[in-house]
Amino acid sequence: MKYVLFDVDGTLIDAVANQRQVWRTWAQQHGLDPDEVHQVALRTTPMETFARVAPDQDPRECLAALHELEDDDVRSGVYSAYDGASELLGALRPGAWALVTSNYEHRVRGRFARTGLPVPEVLVDAAAVEEGKPSPVPYLRAAARLGAAPGDCLVVEDAPSGVRAGLRAGMTVWGVNTPVPVDGVHRHFGTLRAAVRDILAFASGSPSPASPNTS
Template identity: 80%
Template sequence: MTRERVQSDFGKYVLFDVDGTLIDATDNQRRVWKTWAGRYGLDPDAVHELALRTRPMETFAEVAPDRDPQECLAVLHELEDEDVRSGVYGAFDGASELLSALPPGCWGLVTSNYEHRVRGRFARTGLPVPGVVVDAAAVDEGKPSPVPYLLAAGRLGAEPEDCLVVEDAPSGVESGRRAGMTVWGVNTPGGVDGVHRHFTSLREAVPDILAFVAGG
């Protein structure tokens, strides 16, 4: 899908991960993987634990090496799409206030998920969707490669050094760091290795994120 570059007069920009950062999808992901594992007669807890650390194709290779990975992926996508339609989602405390306060053109989303699911979850939680969304379909190399965050910066018309990345996962932190951006971690009890600053919650980070964008 072709995207036009968003032009902005802002000097600072912020790029958000989605799941685990803005949207609390932990229970949803657990249910999806449990259902997926049941389809193949696998231990749901073991599958989910592995899926937290690996990308889907790597998970399939480990837990179902005798299965067609494309078939496994198609089943997973079917379950995830159904969960977007019928699952219960919640935005993290502070997400609505933060995104509503950010001027259009100075922020975007960088996700390993797909844009239609992000839009569905945002619609369910009432969060605004920015003009720039870089999803799994937009790049050949996902996180921890720097490519997704560099693409988002380019679409915003921003230099990497002027971008703040807000993440909750090691692969996303590494992606932002390799892109040459400032990286803050949220929603984890302890700081993720590599972050420049750590906040135990998104709510705690809201004033500082707004100050960053304002040039403070």
């Protein structure tokens, strides 16, 4: 049996503009340059971002303010599921797929409810593991909860840290929603829509085209 493990933001949900706005608002609240803060946030965890852009401020208070803004965005932000996400998730067998996110479960559920996407039985979020991506722990935890061997799992990701996590977990990793392949991916698709047929073929155990890159 084959299994599919999905990243969420940037893979199934288009939240790029939302994250940019959340960080912009946070930066303005703290008297910092929004563009500079966002560029740092793209490459680091929130706590690392605070250490670099606001070293004189309490990181716990910084994180609390960021979390409040993110929760507000779940309730009122404008975002959407990527084309193909609803069709893809609806076609997968229950118990054969999971979500693995660096976000928190309540936000994922809120966004999925607003975009009409189904939530699987297994959802591994930031609170479920001590080590986040690029550690392999989140993907290995999801596989264990599904009863899956790592070699039977396909990871679908858009971010370098997630790709590294999947590779370190010993899984097949496909990249989506990026103009060029993220280093290390076994296959690359420019959009999620372009990957739907092949992901479903993997999940069913059927052969799919062997080309490493698909536009």
